Amino acid sequence: MKDGRVFPTGALPPLDGELSLDAGVRAAAADDFGHVVEKTPLGVLRPASARDVAVVTRWAAENGLKVAARGRGHSTFGRSQVDAGIVVDMAYFDEIHRVGDDRVTVGAGTTWRSVVAATLPDHLTPPVLPNYLDLSVGGTLSVGGIGVSTHQYGMQTDNVCELEVVTGDGEILICSPETNSELFNSVRAGLGQFGVIIRATLTLVPAPDRARTYVLSYADLEGLAADQQLLLRRGGVDHLRGSIVLDDDAWQHQLEIAVLLGADDHPDDDVVLAGLADDRSHAQIDDLSYAEYLEAFDRFTELLCSTGEWADPHPWWMTFLPGSVAVKVAHEVIADLVSEDLGGHGFVVFYPLDKGQITTPLVRMPNEEIVFVFNLVRFASTGPEHVERLLEQNWTLYRRVLTAGGVLYPVSAFPLTPEEWEKHFGSAWPMVREAKGRFDPSRCFTPGYEVF
Numbered sequence: 363m364k365d366g367r368v369f370p371t372g373a374l375p376p377l378d379g380e381l382s383l384d385a386g387v388r389a390a391a392a393d394d395f396g397h398v399v400e401k402t403p404l405g406v407l408r409p410a411s412a413r414d415v416a417v418v419t420r421w422a423a424e425n426g427l428k429v430a431a432r433g434r435g436h437s438t439f440g441r442s443q444v445d446a447g448i449v450v451d452m453a454y455f456d457e458i459h460r461v462g463d464d465r466v467t468v469g470a471g472t473t474w475r476s477v478v479a480a481t482l483p484d485h486l487t488p489p490v491l492p493n494y495l496d497l498s499v500g501g502t503l504s505v506g507g508i509g510v511s512t513h514q515y516g517m518q519t520d521n522v523c524e525l526e527v528v529t530g531d532g533e534i535l536i537c538s539p540e541t542n543s544e545l546f547n548s549v550r551a552g553l554g555q556f557g558v559i560i561r562a563t564l565t566l567v568p569a570p571d572r573a574r575t576y577v578l579s580y581a582d583l584e585g586l587a588a589d590q591q592l593l594l595r596r597g598g599v600d601h602l603r604g605s606i607v608l609d610d611d612a613w614q615h616q617l618e619i620a621v622l623l624g625a626d627d628h629p630d631d632d633v634v635l636a637g638l639a640d641d642r643s644h645a646q647i648d649d650l651s652y653a654e655y656l657e658a659f660d661r662f663t664e665l666l667c668s669t670g671e672w673a674d675p676h677p678w679w680m681t682f683l684p685g686s687v688a689v690k691v692a693h694e695v696i697a698d699l700v701s702e703d704l705g706g707h708g709f710v711v712f713y714p715l716d717k718g719q720i721t722t723p724l725v726r727m728p729n730e731e732i733v734f735v736f737n738l739v740r741f742a743s744t745g746p747e748h749v750e751r752l753l754e755q756n757w758t759l760y761r762r763v764l765t766a767g768g769v770l771y772p773v774s775a776f777p778l779t780p781e782e783w784e785k786h787f788g789s790a791w792p793m794v795r796e797a798k799g800r801f802d803p804s805r806c807f808t809p810g811y812e813v814f
């Protein structure tokens with residue numbers, strides 16, 4: 363190879379697809395949405411079958427190489443990258459295999475946008491969706507997949523019926539709660555450590571026709587958190603979020619809620635908003651079709667593309683806080699932030715969840731029933747020193763959150779050592795270690811997390 367590395371000569375069995383050694387293809391697999399880490403693989407598998415992934419995995423393991431699946435490349439810290447090995451481009455598994463009455467079967471590289479496009483004509487929808495629909499099914503199932511309906515339905519990993527997986531010794535296995543359940547419980551939110559998800563059968567629920575959305579303003583974090591928790595306890599809203607933005611050196615606090623509606627439903631705003639202490643003169647209320655509602659985040663990505671921030675480095679930081687200390691910790695963190703810490707259109711995400719619906723064993727959460735999502739969505743536009751400073755800040759803030767009983771959402775941009783991953787998984791660590799030994803004995807999968 364031109365970069366001096368030696369490609370293994372051990373004969374690679376014939377493939378249905380191809381293993382690309384093209385420099386441009388490999389360079390594309392060395393980048394991701396974070397633009398922070400850059401590792402060039404030896405080759406990129408463009409698979410045409412599950413068998414291709416199995417063959418290449420077995421061959422890689424025999425030759426001491428690593429393998430990482432790349433969904434749609436939205437990791438912020440090189441998690442789908444690999445230097446001494448092969449990246450599997452999952453975008454080639456983008457088929458919608460079957461839409462049933464209560465489930466859909468798709469290739470794991472399919473985007474959630476394509477899933478929704480296939481199910482909405484039948485008035486069906488996945489119960490939990492990410493705000494940004496161009497993530498792959500396999501990519502979010504590998505980390506958990508949180509959405510604004512997680513308080514009702516759990517994570518996306520809690521809404522999976524069955525998976526087809528290639529394991530580290532090149533076996534192609536079907537797993538579900540009933541069949542190969544150890545594999546099923548390991549690969550969901552398993553950070554790609556135990557197998558490559560090839561195909562997923564996902565739960566569907568009836569889709570609403572419309573959504574009425576409410577954006578409410580608060581003077582402070584306490585007011586926002588109090589009303590968020592009131593709504594969480596009271597029910598009556600389907601989706602619940604909150605964000606905090608720095609506007610002209612003043613923090614603005616927003617509660618974002620949605621009520622999902624059938625064609626003939628007419629929500630009573632007075633009932634939905636009863637008892638809330640927002641500044642009602644700033645309330646924004648809109649009616650959208652469900653499809654428009656799901657695509658609302660696209661307006662934001664269009665804005666970021668127009669400002670160039672979509673292409674900037676993204677040292678994002680995502681955590682969960684225990685409900686009892688969430689306001690205190692968030693206050694302390696936010697008080698120390700300056701506008702360059704978030705960048706032009708950066709923002710803080712802050713909203714509560716009742717974690718009762720979350721049952722995926724490897725989704726880690728604080729040890730309280732109510733937890734708060736607490737994320738810094740940030741854009742680093744002023745060069746490498748800026749990125750370096752934000753990565754260090756991510757680490758410092760993570761220590762602060764850990765001390766308060768918080769937990770990392772493992773899509774954040776900073777490195778963890780194997781010892782720190784062991785602490786992250788906590789009581790689930792023995793399961794992680796055993797599953798690694800059983801399903802990836804050569805430790806070839808997904809080195810980008812540095813779990814092992």
Ligand SMILES: Cc1cc2nc3c(=O)[nH]c(=O)nc-3n(C[C@H](O)[C@H](O)[C@H](O)COP(=O)(O)OP(=O)(O)OC[C@H]3O[C@@H](n4cnc5c(N)ncnc54)[C@H](O)[C@@H]3O)c2cc1C
Pocket residue numbers: 394395430431432433434435436437438441442443452470471491492493494496497498499500501502504505506507508509553554557558559560773808810
């Ligand atoms: C704009 C934006 C919005 C986001 N919104 C949300 C959100 O609302 N909710 C949420 O939970 N997360 C959200 N995320 C985080 C996102 O879920 C993760 O970054 C996710 O892993 C990205 O999916 P991807 O398909 O791009 O995966 P990639 O970045 O390609 O891969 C991520 C990890 O998953 C592994 N992986 C990918 N596919 C497979 C597979 N088939 N089998 C095994 N391992 C696999 C990779 O090896 C890698 O380790 C968001 C990220 C961005 C950039």
